[in-house]
Amino acid sequence: MDADVIIIGAGAAGMMCGAAAGRRGKSVIILDHAERAGEKIRISGGGRCNFTNLHCGPDNFISENPHFAKSALKRYTQYDFLDLVEKYGIKWHEKTKGQLFCDGRSQEIIDMLLTECTKAGNELRLGTEVLGVEKLGDGFVVTTPTQTLATSAVVVACGGPSIPKMGATGFGYKLAEQFGLNLIKTEPALVPLTFTDQMKTPIAALSGVSVDTVITNERASFDEALLFTHRGLSGPAILQISSYWNAGEAITVNMAPGRDALAELRKAKAETPKLSPEKWLAQYLPARLASHLALTFNYARLADMPDRELMNLALQVSAWHIRPAGTEGYRKAEVTRGGVDTDELSSKTLEAWKVPGLYFIGEVVDVTGHLGGHNFQWAWASGVACGQAL
């Protein structure tokens, strides 16, 4: 045997798993085709890594089996990771909604994980693509362009295909299929939504405008900011709803969250009848957005607007119904929804029921977190759960 365990992928989940397994005395080789470990950690959180979330819990994850993540998340919590961060003296802050970021650069988290792996005796081989894995007796043979390595256990920690230019591949799914495991259909998630050309033209003038919203569809609702872009919509609220969006569906945007726009409009018409619709809108919305919305209402004063038009204006603000044309795809998606069917895996160890010794952790599994540090918490927790079982 070249190692007790071979881990494919030196990302968030793979390094966490390697350190946990190494501490238990296992010999571990981590292989990654990238030249540097943790590339996605490096670019995450705008370079400051939103490494966990104080409110992280099972409700922050999407999966065909909403109970699957509970075991790992319970055994390695956000507070456990925070303890580790503090042990390394990494300064952090809470940005909003429990989201914890480094005060400095994401590289501090990568360095911490690399140190943990080194201390645990892991061997890290970068620039080493895994081409294949075959079962051999009780163990496995892992093939790279230059070697074949024998091992008792293989951990697939190679993520999903989101952001291919960062080294992301669908290799984990290929392995799952090869070993007869079911896959849940994969889609880009936490991804900007795009408009049709017809919708794009009138909205293009709003590019860069951000507004607080509640965005809803049949399955979810998020209370966050929306950002207009040249190609469609982005911002936290859109990224969140994108994980629950299927092609062809509509979403509803409320740009007056917590307010009764129609009641306020009626009151304004009675109390300030000379106010223009644009000025009324501008009291609550960014000026560019107010002008854009007012364009379709050709009235100089609220006093001239019949009740039907007040209602239309209120609806425009509080229930803007749009049907996005699509998403920006894996090129811009922060994560991949779907993946290895959790029915195929033990929730305690992440081992494939059908293939003893083969494990899947992190993003490659059908567990997708909300925006805000939940995806890393799943990577840490599933990595530790697996590492402790190896």
Ligand SMILES: Cc1cc2nc3c(=O)[nH]c(=O)nc-3n(C[C@H](O)[C@H](O)[C@H](O)COP(=O)(O)OP(=O)(O)OC[C@H]3O[C@@H](n4cnc5c(N)ncnc54)[C@H](O)[C@@H]3O)c2cc1C
């Ligand atoms: C721009 C961006 C920002 C993000 N920001 C945040 C954030 O702030 N907070 C948060 O919680 N989540 C964030 N995420 C999501 C988070 O990065 C992922 O959920 C997390 O990295 C998944 O960890 P992983 O270890 O499963 O996979 P990855 O981190 O993707 O690691 C997989 C590794 O496998 C390697 N690999 C792939 N195929 C092979 C192969 N055949 N052979 C060898 N190696 C291979 C890859 O090079 C990679 O290093 C962000 C994602 C992106 C793209």
